[in-house]
Amino acid sequence: MISVFGSKVGKEEIENVNECMMSQWMGFGKIVNKFEQEFSKKFQLNNFLMVDSGSNALFMAVKLLNLPAGSEVILPSYTWVSCAQAIVMANLKPIFCDVDLNTMNVRVSDIERSITKETSAIMVVDYAGLPVKIDEISQLGYPIIEDAAHAVFSRYKGSACGSLADIAIYSFDAVKNLTVGEGGGITTKDEKLIKRASKLRYCGIGKSGFDSATTQDKNQSKWWEYNIEETFIKMLPTNIAGSIGLAQLKKIDILQSRRKEIWDAYQNEFKHVNWIENPVDAENGDRHSYFTYCIRVPERDRLANFLLENGIYTTLRYHPLHLNPIYKSTDLYLKNSEVLNKRGLNIPLHPRLTDADVNKVIQKIKSFNI
Numbered sequence: 001m002i003s004v005f006g007s008k009v010g011k012e013e014i015e016n017v018n019e020c021m022m023s024q025w026m027g028f029g030k031i032v033n034k035f036e037q038e039f040s041k042k043f044q045l046n047n048f049l050m051v052d053s054g055s056n057a058l059f060m061a062v063k064l065l066n067l068p069a070g071s072e073v074i075l076p077s078y079t080w081v082s083c084a085q086a087i088v089m090a091n092l093k094p095i096f097c098d099v100d101l102n103t104m105n106v107r108v109s110d111i112e113r114s115i116t117k118e119t120s121a122i123m124v125v126d127y128a129g130l131p132v133k134i135d136e137i138s139q140l141g142y143p144i145i146e147d148a149a150h151a152v153f154s155r156y157k158g159s160a161c162g163s164l165a166d167i168a169i170y171s172f173d174a175v176k177n178l179t180v181g182e183g184g185g186i187t188t189k190d191e192k193l194i195k196r197a198s199k200l201r202y203c204g205i206g207k208s209g210f211d212s213a214t215t216q217d218k219n220q221s222k223w224w225e226y227n228i229e230e231t232f233i234k235m236l237p238t239n240i241a242g243s244i245g246l247a248q249l250k251k252i253d254i255l256q257s258r259r260k261e262i263w264d265a266y267q268n269e270f271k272h273v274n275w276i277e278n279p280v281d282a283e284n285g286d287r288h289s290y291f292t293y294c295i296r297v298p299e300r301d302r303l304a305n306f307l308l309e310n311g312i313y314t315t316l317r318y319h320p321l322h323l324n325p326i327y328k329s330t331d332l333y334l335k336n337s338e339v340l341n342k343r344g345l346n347i348p349l350h351p352r353l354t355d356a357d358v359n360k361v362i363q364k365i366k367s368f369n370i
């Protein structure tokens with residue numbers, strides 16, 4: 001079966017993990033710090049912290065903004081469930097908006113329709129790694145949380161996706177462009193916020209006795225004591241995850257060029273097929289991350305089943321949140337998200353695909369009897 005998503009690890013990741021295990025310290029530690037430094041350097045981020053998942057990073061991001069309880073956060077319906085759950089868990093109200101059909105990203109006009117007196121923030125997503133127009137959305141004057149889970153390699157107007165928002169998150173889960181198994185990250189230019197994030201990820205503990213003892217802080221003779229400054233859950237990543245991340249970071253350019261090759265092959269082949277609508281690439285000067293390739297087709301379900309019978313697994317990302325029973329609201333109609341729900345299909349795109357796999361996907365789709 002050809003899988004729809006995937007990552008690629010090799011001997012470098014195995015060697016790093018091995019070294020970490022031999023050190024007998026697999027939990028949070030120096031290797032995480034090294035990954036954070038290298039990641040910041042590679043993508044020119046002012047501040048970057050690793051946490052244990054992109055989903056938790058979203059919750060942390062929402063909490064860091066200290067938004068008024070019960071206020072509204074606008075987000076696309078066409079996104080992963082963690083976006084809305086982070087908002088609900090922070091005692092805020094998710095307000096779903098539509099996306100553009102071609103980019104699958106939110107536009108200012110989609111957001112504007114949902115603004116009320118209660119709006120306190122906006123959450124945007126770089127779908128598949130296509131940069132959202134964050135400068136235009138910033139003009140609305142609300143704090144922005146950017147979900148750059150798919151956009152680790154993306155650039156918008158010369159800056160890394162994530163670096164232009166008030167707070168942004170990345171995901172390093174098992175199928176993301178840069179994987180550590182499960183993991184995530186958070187970035188913000190605001191020094192105060194990143195300091196607070198660093199405290200929050202360790203149960204809201206401010207100064208720990210361990211830090212005092214190891215830095216020989218003379219003011220703390222009882223180094224086993226610690227200050228709990230805020231109530232928060234633990235989101236520490238492990239040195240094992242950091243080790244994998246360091247190896248992935250060294251090869252991210254190669255992994256990305258393979259993703260781009262596959263994306264380009266699909267674009268070149270499908271532009272001649274009149275029943276397929278292709279996703280759009282980044283604008284000139286910007287950079288896409290090619291996390292996934294979502295086509296729009298009539299007879300989507302029949303095509304998905306035909307491909308499955310032929311050993312090709314496909315899926316739909318995302319089932320719009322406003323249609324999900326937990327969030328369902330009968331008076332909300334989001335036209336483009338609902339079109340995507342009926343016609344969208346994510347086809348295989350990841351660096352482990354061989355040329356033969358890619359060819360098979362192309363040929364099978366072209367042979368489909370529409």
Ligand SMILES: Cc1ncc(COP(=O)(O)O)c(C=O)c1O
Pocket residue numbers: 053054055056079080082083125147149150170171172173182183184
């Ligand atoms: C858009 C988006 N945001 C957030 C996440 C959550 O990331 P994680 O799986 O690391 O929790 C995902 C995961 O697929 C995602 O697609």
